[in-house]
Amino acid sequence: MTLALGCVADDYTGASDLANTLTKAGLRTAQTIGIPDDDLALGDVEAVVVALKSRSIEPERAVALSRAADAWLRGRGAPHVMFKICSTFDSTDQGNIGPVLDALRTDAGEAIAVVTPAFPETGRSVYQGHLFVGAAPLHESPLKDHPLNPMRDSNLVRVLARQSAAPVGLVDVATVARGADAVRARLDALAAEGVGAAVADAILDADLEILGRAALAHRVSCGASGLGLGLARALAAPGEADPAADVLAEPVGGLSACLAGSCSRATLEQIAAAESRMPVLRLDPERLIGGADGVGEAVAWAGARVGQGPILIASSADPEAVRALQARHGVAAAGHAIEVALARLAAALVERGVRRLVVAGGETSGAVVDHLGLKAFRVGPEIAAGVPVLRTASGVPMLLALKSGNFGGRDFFARALDLMR
Numbered sequence: 001m002t003l004a005l006g007c008v009a010d011d012y013t014g015a016s017d018l019a020n021t022l023t024k025a026g027l028r029t030a031q032t033i034g035i036p037d038d039d040l041a042l043g044d045v046e047a048v049v050v051a052l053k054s055r056s057i058e059p060e061r062a063v064a065l066s067r068a069a070d071a072w073l074r075g076r077g078a079p080h081v082m083f084k085i086c087s088t089f090d091s092t093d094q095g096n097i098g099p100v101l102d103a104l105r106t107d108a109g110e111a112i113a114v115v116t117p118a119f120p121e122t123g124r125s126v127y128q129g130h131l132f133v134g135a136a137p138l139h140e141s142p143l144k145d146h147p148l149n150p151m152r153d154s155n156l157v158r159v160l161a162r163q164s165a166a167p168v169g170l171v172d173v174a175t176v177a178r179g180a181d182a183v184r185a186r187l188d189a190l191a192a193e194g195v196g197a198a199v200a201d202a203i204l205d206a207d208l209e210i211l212g213r214a215a216l217a218h219r220v221s222c223g224a225s226g227l228g229l230g231l232a233r234a235l236a237a238p239g240e241a242d243p244a245a246d247v248l249a250e251p252v253g254g255l256s257a258c259l260a261g262s263c264s265r266a267t268l269e270q271i272a273a274a275e276s277r278m279p280v281l282r283l284d285p286e287r288l289i290g291g292a293d294g295v296g297e298a299v300a301w302a303g304a305r306v307g308q309g310p311i312l313i314a315s316s317a318d319p320e321a322v323r324a325l326q327a328r329h330g331v332a333a334a335g336h337a338i339e340v341a342l343a344r345l346a347a348a349l350v351e352r353g354v355r356r357l358v359v360a361g362g363e364t365s366g367a368v369v370d371h372l373g374l375k376a377f378r379v380g381p382e383i384a385a386g387v388p389v390l391r392t393a394s395g396v397p398m399l400l401a402l403k404s405g406n407f408g409g410r411d412f413f414a415r416a417l418d419l420m421r
């Protein structure tokens with residue numbers, strides 16, 4: 001296997017989002033969970049996305065994991081590695097975007113790397129270095145209240161400079177509009193001034209195509225799925241067969257279930273909408289955190305129903321209930337206990353024959369996939385923007401959908417299960 005593109009993603013659902021974009025743009029793509037063992041068979045793929053859980057951990061640990069993933073990808077021949085971050089630039093002044101990018105750039109022997117979280121398909125654009133979420137600048141968007149990394153500054157040149165060792169510069173929209181050669185020249189000029197990372201404006205997919213072509217002159221870049229789109233369009237051979245098609249060629253059979261740990265507005269609406277399509281169990285989080293057997297009760301509920309059709313089990317609650325639970329148990333302890341409970345529930349469902357599993361929430365998906373011991377996926381068709389169908393690349397054949405909290409329309413759960421046959 002010789003790769004055209006390697007990617008290191010800082011969370012699991014973000015990795016699926018990128019893998020989805022690369023696949024849609026024509027690259028045969030696999031997603032691994034963590035740094036793969038050397039003997040992991042991934043088949044004939046052009047891109048690999050290594051999914052880490054490094055967004056909100058200690059910067060030193062994020063750097064070490066990302067460097068190891070990068071080394072694995074380079075060892076498989078990847079000439080270019082993209083560091084996938086969140087399209088809302090989730091990070092703090094301590095990192096982890098700056099420290100990881102500094103390390104990957106140094107390892108690659110590069111003076112400068114392009115950085116852009118723009119992803120027009122989901123409303124993320126960058127203008128004069130300022131990130132917009134839809135029409136709102138980042139610091140006025142819901143991300144200003146993110147529980148782990150409140151984003152209160154929209155100026156990404158400033159944000160990244162606070163967490164980077166090297167100075168940060170800007171490739172503005174006027175330069176991007178002049179094409180890939182102009183962007184390359186601007187990067188060379190910034191590098192000559194000692195700038196190590198250049199935040200690039202991008203408003204439309206056409207801007208990202210230009211940035212993708214320019215980025216490929218270097219060995220490392222950093223962005224969200226939009227930059228992945230630009231890189232993939234520059235790399236994919238035109239007219240090749242749909243790389244997602246064979247993922248669904250053989251049905252996996254078995255039973256199907258959905259699990260939700262995300263408390264985002266989008267997920268809450270999706271759970272409400274699912275109630276007309278399948279039995280829904282709303283978990284009492286207190287029975288998952290304390291000594292009660294909330295998991296056992298949920299398994300019994302599921303066991304009585306899952307043989308007849310899909311089910312959905314959710315811990316999700318509205319912001320007021322979440323705050324109250326967090327006040328009683330602590331943010332981290334409450335979140336962790338519920339993640340562990342949902343992961344155990346997933347294992348019990350798989351033991352009872354579930355082979356098609358939809359999971360809502362990035363942290364929740366991470367806990368479930370880790371607990372199930374899944375190592376790698378081939379990337380299939382898109383369910384909703386940023387969410388593909390995944391098929392296990394080894395072990396028990398299963399189809400999964402790992403949904404970022406905010407992604408998908410109201411009918412997401414039913415739509416995912418309709419596709420996952």
Ligand SMILES: Nc1ncnc2c1ncn2[C@@H]1O[C@H](COP(=O)(O)OP(=O)(O)OP(=O)(O)O)[C@@H](O)[C@H]1O
Binds near residue numbers: 326335362365
């Ligand atoms: N009822 C609840 N009260 C408090 N916390 C909860 C509750 N239900 C789930 N949680 C926790 O909330 C967190 C949700 O995070 P998760 O990453 O899964 O979803 P998200 O933040 O919406 O998704 P993403 O990170 O993809 O945007 C998890 O730690 C989960 O355990």
Ligand SMILES: O=C(O)[C@@H](O)C(=O)CO
Binds near residue numbers: 015087224362
């Ligand atoms: O880039 C995004 O918005 C997503 O892939 C993600 O990482 C959400 O956590």
